[in-house]
Amino acid sequence: MHLAALVVAVIACVAIIVVGTRFLLTPRRATLDFGVPADSFRALTAIKGVRDITSGIVLLSVWAAGGPQPLGWALIVSAITPTADAIIVRTNGGKLVTAVGIHGTTAALLLAAGLTLALG
Numbered sequence: 001m002h003l004a005a006l007v008v009a010v011i012a013c014v015a016i017i018v019v020g021t022r023f024l025l026t027p028r029r030a031t032l033d034f035g036v037p038a039d040s041f042r043a044l045t046a047i048k049g050v051r052d053i054t055s056g057i058v059l060l061s062v063w064a065a066g067g068p069q070p071l072g073w074a075l076i077v078s079a080i081t082p083t084a085d086a087i088i089v090r091t092n093g094g095k096l097v098t099a100v101g102i103h104g105t106t107a108a109l110l111l112a113a114g115l116t117l118a119l120g
Helices: 002-025 027-034 041-066 068-078 080-091 096-118
Strands: none
Touching (some): 002 027, 041 068
């Protein structure tokens, strides 16, 4: 039973990576398939909001269940998000000060804290 649950979990992880990749490669189709109009600003901000909240809860869960070292590794991996956010800001007409000042700083802090916790 444990093995079956682990297999389902890994499949779910890979599936959500595929879904996320699809949003990057075919955003209009992926948004429509998600169930909202592709030009719905409110729907897209709600989607982002829920994912940000979930990201924070997942990190806290890792800390609660595994302690500081697994949290550190999770923080390192989580730095992908603000790094990508900085790239998204710059490639969509956003200001460099915002990309670096908000998203770049967040990524750097996640990496610094993550490395400190992960490596002891």
